[in-house]
Amino acid sequence: MKINLKTPVVESREQRLGTIIAWDGKAADLSKESAYARGNCENTCGDKARRLCEMEGPFTQGSVCSEQMVECQAGHVRNAVLIQHSPIGCGAGQVIYNSIYRNGLALRNLPVENQHVICTNLLEEDMVYGGAAKLEQSIRDAWERNHPKVIFIATSCATGIIGDDVDGIASQMEVELKIPVIPLHCEGFKSKHWSTGFDATQHGIVRQIVRKQPKKQEDLVNVINLWGSDIFTPMLAELDLRVNYVIDLATVEDLEQLSEAAATVGFCYTLSSYMAAALEQEFGVPEIKAPQPYGFAGTDAWLRELARVTNRVEKAEAYIAREHARIAPRLAELRELLKGKKGYVATGSAYAHGLIAVLRELGVEVDGSLVFHHDPVYDSQDPRQDSLVHLVDNYGDVPFFSVSNRQQHQFYGLLKRVNPDFILIRHNGLAPLASRMGIPAAPLGDEHHSLGYQGIINLGESILDILAHKKFHQDLAAHTKLPYKQWWLDQKDPFVLAKESKLGNKEEPSYV
Template identity: 30%
Template sequence: MDYIKEKTPPVRENRLRACNAYGGTGCHLVQESKKGCLHGTRRAFAQAQGCQLNLSLSILNSLRDAVIIVHAPIGCGGSSGSSAGINKNFQKLRDSGAKALRWINTNLGDNEVVNGGEANLREAVLHAEKEFRPSAIIIVNSCVPAIIGDDIDSVVFQLQKEVRARLVPIHCEGFKTKIPASAYDSVYHGILRNLIEPSEQQLPYKDLLIPDYLEELKEKQRLSRTVNLLNTASMSRADEAELTRLLRALDLNLNILPCYAHPDDFQRVNEAALNVCICATHDDYFVEHLKEKYGTPYILRSIPIGVKYTNQWILDIARFFELEEAAQLLIETENKELEQAIVPYREVLKGKRVLIGGGEIRVVATAELFNYLGMEVAGLRVQHYDQFADELLNDFPDNEVLFNVATGQPFEQANLLEKLKPD
């Protein structure tokens, strides 16, 4: 179902029936998932968990030539300061002229809780436009304005006529969900509605130009071999460079987004031949909309971590472009070099006992990699679970591996460490 006409997307508890409370084995988890019995599970004691606003900022803070306005009390968004250096340096790796992270807090207090905070938001938007002249101003809505009823969409609609920057409201209020990964849907929802969808300000001047048919054919050929590679904030530039190297070896062109992209990069995202996800948890909402709206197919099945899943990821992409033979040759060459290079690491890591924690897709793929290195996987701990991990976990050789699903909950992690005693 396409939710793009709505102001806000549904949370993942409703859209994907995601689970954030489970303890048992991997085999039992997959069985319960396929039966639809994981939704609504509760723990008897809950400690701490993440907030979708902060996870939204992990993507939004990375965008080049944008100003982020956190419409909230002063504490919300404070984590942005800890990532300012990383965002600045990573942006400059893609564009030497990129600016540092620029964010504003509307500083809602007691007065705004009583009288509303829309005036603060309006002032912040106009200040951002005057001070920075960015390509986009992104408004991140928090719990307080959502509870008191601030209508940020109306403020954006009124102000868009007064500012040059594209205004992008993001509804990522923390109280709405116990699955912080709902943040990815909130961010993509705002991007889809405001950076990709055509606006009244963008008139088709292109139609007035005399066409160059040869150049048009060249452009169509280029786009027919172009993929949108959807990265994540947890990737390094080295990760992107390696994936780019592998796909360009198949003579494919790449657009890399959303993280560290420029707002203008999203304008032509619907022209690529294929959308390639690195993580289903991160991108399913985005690629499903692009398929429904523009007919763009996507690859969502695996994540390029470890030999098995990187090979599978490359082959899935190559199959779409009918490049299986070239992909097989590439894989054989890469795997041969890897086997030789990895020998000394296997000697050190063999038999080491590990507990792996993180996102559902990444954790299962990393477990496969550790098995490949000769390590013993004692347990897996993921932040939430939904159907996207079923296939990967079903293929994992040890289907009785201990599996814990918990968003935060440090006491559960401490108990697991004490019980499993990983190296």
């Protein structure tokens, strides 16, 4: 599946990969329907996305959008400026993303600063007459205030409706300022899942920042990640490799050398799939095609493939053996302490696959999981990257495996049918509902916390910490009430509204 870098507009995940946001069943069944590692990709997929059956509910309670992902990606490049060509409401996320940016810099021992993001503040008048003048002025303001090395422009639903010539303005200002001015087309209504926003940012970077005549650095590895702690530097140092962290917290110089690396890896294929495939296609930088580095099976395979590609096999084998032996005593203790405990994972899709693997390494039962979307295939289309099949084949099936785009009303039923002792979650908006059911949550703000061999121990320790406070959540459940009518609380199927909607049920139930 060839990535098209000739156009400034990225293909949405639905078009490219067949992404869905509503499904319910067993993990093994979803892997079969996806026909990724279990089918012939060439015959079933070709150049376009897989098609899966997808449920459609009558409403949505809320989520995030592609523009917000651009905000937390392009907005976190250190010597760049992001301009949100949007109404001011779209810039509300700047508050939380600035906090995340500052915390991420501190976590990596980098100079702490505020992110550089400007909003063009489109008003009703601009929706009638257009916002081109505001965008041009904002680009000049960004240059005068910050003298950045790159200016990104994020589009919005509003600019998509107006039809401003964002590409033309960007080209004109690029000539005037003599720096890359990069349009990132990320209108929220163009894709039903926010992960397309990751692709939009990566598309712009590969098109306009990455060096087109690279000088190869045989010990440099691109690590596509968010703002987590620096786990990869010491890990890859064992193989005499250096880390180039992108996109969050990177400098423009870090982005320029993406094409010079010996390989590209990531902590989650949802985030890294597009850029890694584009770098291999355009510049011959190999994407490491292996399971994600979670649990023993995934981390072993991931390190061995990275070592094979970078010619460091002996170093990798020695490191793998040392790490297995090092964590074995504490892992045995954790397995004993966590025996009989049931966990539940509610995160993005590929990341959830990795976390479930780690939980099962710890001996924790996992009967259910909620993933916020599902990609039937990743951009490389290499079956070694099928993280769902890797989970099922190495760690067993998940009986209640649900795809749902962070819908609060469904989460109650999803948890009720498996009754876990705790949940793992990254997007904390769902955690309060679990608390009101007496279920503690481990919010994984540091996405690298569970990665690699040490990650197994880290996650086990975190679970023990939250279980020690379970009485608080039980007290909370005993003295609070959920905001739903009894009719809804009595439902056995969290997807009943979607199924009734599909059947054309005219009788509207009273569920709020």
